[in-house]
Amino acid sequence: MALKNIKSKVLRVYPADTNTDEVISGKYKYDELDLKKLAVHAFESIDPTFYADSQKVKDPILIAANNFGCGSSREQAPQVILACGVSCIIAESYARIFYRNSFNIGLPLIECKGISKEAKQGDELAIDFKKNEIRNLTTGKTLPMKPIPEFMQQLLEAGGLMPYLKAQHK
């Protein structure tokens, strides 16, 4: 089984080293266990209109430069991104805890060199998981992406780590 290809618009392009405090501030995460309510505050400190804009696009794509999601281990970071309806993130590279957390909850992360320069807000992208390439339908450019590791694909196909483990321990 292969992952389903994605065709959608770029919601935002974030700079290098965007940290999880910026994704969701620590001042909210201790108060609220409902991720849908928490999602309203996603990227609030660096991008106050993020949540509102995320609701206007179907299955939006986030783009980032290198080391996206560095800092705190808070899983609320990928959780709120997922709760905003984001279909996948494409970045030059990721911080390791964020990387793990995202696949664990079923949010696909794609590594692609050059993407932060080749995709702009509003561009339409077509992601092909068979050919492992990303086509920018707005500019006509195609970039190769790093294939998602087999094990990570299994996690996504199962719907995350918990359903994957549950099936294994049956």
Added chain:
Amino acid sequence: MGKTLAEKILSEKSGKDVAPGDLITVPVDFVFGQDGTMPLAIQQMEKELGTRKVFDPAKVAAVCDHASPSPSEQVSNVHIFMRKFARENGIHFFENGDGICHQIVAEKFAAPGKIIIGGDSHTCTHGALTAFATGMGSTDVGAIMAYGTTWLRVPESFKITVDGNLPKYVTSKDVFLHIVREITADGATYMSIEYLGSTINKMSVESRLVLSNMSVEAGAKVGLCPADEKVKAYLKKNGRVNEYRKIAADKNAVYTDELEIDAAGLEPLIAAPHRVDNVKPVSEFAGMHMDQVCIGSCTNGRIEDLKVAAEILKGKKAHPDTRLVVYPASRQVLAEAIKLGYIEILVKAGAAVGAPGCGFCIGRTVALGDGEKVLSTQNRNFRGRMGNNKSEIYLSNVPVAAVSAIYGKITDPREVL
């Protein structure tokens, strides 16, 4: 081919001859979460696996440290949720005021060769006790609490050798700030840092805990220090000498990256807003007014740190325009600091001493005002971390922080002491 320390521990635990890049499943010797991550871990267990029962209560801990003592009714309700889970499972539970999870785990649970997973990015702290310790998110913590195992990708290793004597008022904090300045915030992403050399060998476990704690600020998965007599003595002091064992890298181990540091050439450093790798000599900021100076955190809130702060602040007063805030890292540290007279000195110097916990570091129980500048001994200076997006966080070692509190501005201790 020889093995690095990380490869040694993971080979032993997985029962396989591992190499970097391998995906392995390992038993977890200890797992913990704090009040920002544990509630979601419990929720994930319940919702996804349909269970609230942990695999082995002796190997699980929940710690109320991040928002402690609870500042709001919402947080208090989250603490109730954690407390209930802890009581029904009989796991280790640490209350408001018991201290920061990493200090508690260092004192009571970490030991060479163990695999320790925590729902907190600074779990790498326990590499100072030669444990393969790394931070994960709530779903991973929930899965480990249920099954007792986790998957790991065997990391490449980064060898950092520090040789020579550290100059006066230069600490392991400066060693790390120098490293992150050299290799940047993602210079060791996914990797295991191994700290070696004569400086490390001479260093106390408390100082090594700073290096291991901050390893994640360079993206590392773990930050390992040698298992030696210093580790043995630390375990002995904490009544756990039986948990000591020697484990070391092979002489012909293969490292992906290497960095050599001459300790004698280092100076006190500052990480300026809003990045940990934005590191400059203290002299570049000398004279800059600070509204608050914070001493504590899982980086620099141990007895060794409070001793240095007390020695510098003895008989002195914090500047009237600068608030001095001190949070001991654990109840054990606070009790020892009281016994040794450090707390009396700090209180007389004008410090607001808080209950052991994360306190100021994450801005949940102590927050900054608009436009304020703070000098802190913690590990992160991200925008908004201390509760206000319109404030600036500068990071330093303890001597710089203590002397800067007296003068009310960033001060180089080598100039005035």
